[in-house]
Amino acid sequence: MNAIVKSPFAWLLKREYWESRRGFLWAQVWAAGVLLVISILGIVAFEAFRLRNNIEIGMHGNLSTLLSNGMQHNAAGIAPGLDGLMLTFGMIAAIVLFFVVFFYLLGSLYDDRRDRSILFWKSLPISDTSTVISKVIAALIIAPLISVAVVLAGYVALQIIASIWFLAHGLNPLTLLWTHADPFSLWLHLLAMIPVNAVWALPTVGWLLVWSAAVRSKPFLWAVVIPIIAGVLNFWVGLLGLPNVDTRFFWSDLVGRALLSVIPAGWIAADPSQLRMDFMGRDQLSGISYSSMGHAFTLPEMWIGAAVGIGLIAAAIWFRRWRDET
Amino acid sequence: MNDAYAAVAERPAAAPGAADTIIHARGLTKRYKNTVALDSADFEVGPGRIVGLIGPNGAGKTTALKAALGLTDFEGELKVLGMDPRRQRPELMRQVCFIADVATLPRWIRVHEAIDFVAGVHPRFDRAKCERFLARTKLSTNQRVREMSKGMIVQLHLAIVMAIDARLLVLDEPTLGLDILYRKQFYQSLLEDYFDENKTILITTHQVEEVEHILTDLLFIRDGKVALSTTMEEMGARFAEVLVNADKVEAARALKPIDERAAVFGKTIFLYDSADPEQLARLGEVKRPSVSDLFVAIMKGTYA
Numbered sequence: 044m045n046a047i048v049k050s051p052f053a054w055l056l057k058r059e060y061w062e063s064r065r066g067f068l069w070a071q072v073w074a075a076g077v078l079l080v081i082s083i084l085g086i087v088a089f090e091a092f093r094l095r096n097n098i099e100i101g102m103h104g105n106l107s108t109l110l111s112n113g114m115q116h117n118a119a120g121i122a123p124g125l126d127g128l129m130l131t132f133g134m135i136a137a138i139v140l141f142f143v144v145f146f147y148l149l150g151s152l153y154d155d156r157r158d159r160s161i162l163f164w165k166s167l168p169i170s171d172t173s174t175v176i177s178k179v180i181a182a183l184i185i186a187p188l189i190s191v192a193v194v195l196a197g198y199v200a201l202q203i204i205a206s207i208w209f210l211a212h213g214l215n216p217l218t219l220l221w222t223h224a225d226p227f228s229l230w231l232h233l234l235a236m237i238p239v240n241a242v243w244a245l246p247t248v249g250w251l252l253v254w255s256a257a258v259r260s261k262p263f264l265w266a267v268v269i270p271i272i273a274g275v276l277n278f279w280v281g282l283l284g285l286p287n288v289d290t291r292f293f294w295s296d297l298v299g300r301a302l303l304s305v306i307p308a309g310w311i312a313a314d315p316s317q318l319r320m321d322f323m324g325r326d327q328l329s330g331i332s333y334s335s336m337g338h339a340f341t342l343p344e345m346w347i348g349a350a351v352g353i354g355l356i357a358a359a360i361w362f363r364r365w366r367d368e369t
Numbered sequence: 370m371n372d373a374y375a376a377v378a379e380r381p382a383a384a385p386g387a388a389d390t391i392i393h394a395r396g397l398t399k400r401y402k403n404t405v406a407l408d409s410a411d412f413e414v415g416p417g418r419i420v421g422l423i424g425p426n427g428a429g430k431t432t433a434l435k436a437a438l439g440l441t442d443f444e445g446e447l448k449v450l451g452m453d454p455r456r457q458r459p460e461l462m463r464q465v466c467f468i469a470d471v472a473t474l475p476r477w478i479r480v481h482e483a484i485d486f487v488a489g490v491h492p493r494f495d496r497a498k499c500e501r502f503l504a505r506t507k508l509s510t511n512q513r514v515r516e517m518s519k520g521m522i523v524q525l526h527l528a529i530v531m532a533i534d535a536r537l538l539v540l541d542e543p544t545l546g547l548d549i550l551y552r553k554q555f556y557q558s559l560l561e562d563y564f565d566e567n568k569t570i571l572i573t574t575h576q577v578e579e580v581e582h583i584l585t586d587l588l589f590i591r592d593g594k595v596a597l598s599t600t601m602e603e604m605g606a607r608f609a610e611v612l613v614n615a616d617k618v619e620a621a622r623a624l625k626p627i628d629e630r631a632a633v634f635g636k637t638i639f640l641y642d643s644a645d646p647e648q649l650a651r652l653g654e655v656k657r658p659s660v661s662d663l664f665v666a667i668m669k670g671t672y673a
């Protein structure tokens with residue numbers, strides 16, 4: 044273990060973290076923090092509303108009794124409610140993660156060429172293959188791990204806030220909240236999704252890295268505008284009645300996979316039969332169940348995309364090695 | 370500085386093709402779309418030398434360095450420390466350091482991160498040595514590169530590079546844009562704390578005057594070809610500059626100078642290649658030419 048932490052490759056990963064700490068860590072912390080602040084504002088607003096309407100407080104107040112009785116009677120409903128809470132944190136984190144990883148990848152082989160610090164990195168005994176792979180791992184493993192850790196921290200923080208609120212009303216948060224909370228089950232799902240998401244994301248990772256490594260300027264325009272123009276042209280060719288690529292396939296399986304596969308759990312949409320999203324029921328998590336994760340690996344889209352993605356990453360390594368800056 | 374120079378100047382240049390040759394180039398050629406940056410250049414760099422690679426803009430200096438560092442593809446034969454820089458770049462970079470110019474350190478990095486990182490990835494980096502060099506500067510470990518002046522960035526870069534036990538150090542315009550205090554200090558540190566008989570330094574610079582006292586070898590490059598390759602001793606023996614009074618100008622011209630230029634009081638300075646020293650002494654005061662004057666004479670016509 045010590046040997047791994049001290050290996051040169053581990054230092055490459057640390058380097059990526061140092062450079063992108065703002066996106067990888069602080070953007071997630073801010074997002075979770077905003078969610079917490081909104082929750083606190085909600086509690087305060089609720090309390091203000093209660094006071095204004097002179098609803099009694101305290102141990103024997105009817106609100107407390109109501110809450111306490113209600114919760115005891117509907118204990119079965121608490122766990123999914125808490126799961127939903129964590130899912131909310133998870134979704135916010137996923138949206139943030141998408142933007143962070145997208146722009147991280149787009150800049151990762153471009154920014155140091157623009158400011159010429161590539162000459163410093165290239166003056167060290169590190170192969171271009173390790174450099175590029177360190178960026179892939181940072182995007183697909185390090186950043187998601189941090190986001191999942193922040194999700195758990197945010198969830199626990201909200202539980203603590205809720206506990207304080209319960210205590211203020213003389214309710215016992217231990218019996219009402221914590222015994223029902225099973226954050227680790229869902230959290231483990233989020234953790235287990237990371238490798239699934241990683242394989243699914245490979246085509247986008249490769250696509251963004253190639254442009255990041257190859258173009259002289261404006262990688263965003265190349266990476267995003269080219270597929271969109273191609274899609275519009277393809278549609279137009281179809282309008283002329285000429286043979287073209289099926290528009291739906293073009294947008295969702297080519298453009299979509301090239302640009303949007305880094306959306307966490309994006310593979311759910313690839314096979315909607317696995318998705319029984321029922322937010323009101325107990326089954327709200329079927330989409331990210333272990334069985335649907337396993338099922339994702341049986342999809343040909345998964346493996347074709349991964350193969351294309353690996354090819355694109357190899358191309359990015361080639362560009363990184365031989366792109367001649369003058 | 371002069372002692373260090375004297376010590377290295379006494380050492381003989383490497384024999385061509387010797388086993389310990391640092392850089393060996395034969396027919397080194399690099400073509401870009403519309404231009405030929407290197408046109409079958411041949412040169413050797415031996416161990417324990419400080420070589421000035423000097424040439425006008427666009428002569429191919431940077432291309433030659435890039436080829437040697439494995440940053441660009443090329444035609445012809447090029448071996449650095451016996452390795453092919455195209456195929457063995459990561460291995461080569463364990464023994465080779467380079468400073469491209471100031472301000473190539475990433476702007477986001479902090480001093481301690483830069484040191485940690487290099488210590489983590491470079492097997493020949495001596496952290497304690499680096500920290501000793503940094504202790505002499507005003508840099509603090511938590512400072513970011515973007516908060517530093519150009520001079521401070523170069524101090525950091527130099528501290529890192531000097532703490533790496535490399536066999537070849539390549540400097541491409543290392544003092545560009547630095548003020549004079551830092552420039553002096555830069556070369557002073559290199560000579561006092563870094564250079565020894567196991568190390569070789571290859572420098573390209575426009576500021577010929579500021580490196581000419583530390584160089585042991587000269588490599589003039591012009592239009593992608595090596596125009597002159599010599600040690601400083603050979604240069605002193607081969608080229609001579611004579612300050613000639615107006616009455617002896619015709620006699621001076623008869624000895625076929627390679628260059629002449631006007632000096633004060635109607636005198637003329639003639640530059641000779643391989644002329645008889647006794648004949649020259651009769652014309653006037655004989656001196657060793659400066660590298661920059663020799664450079665100008667040899668490069669004449671390049672800008673025309």
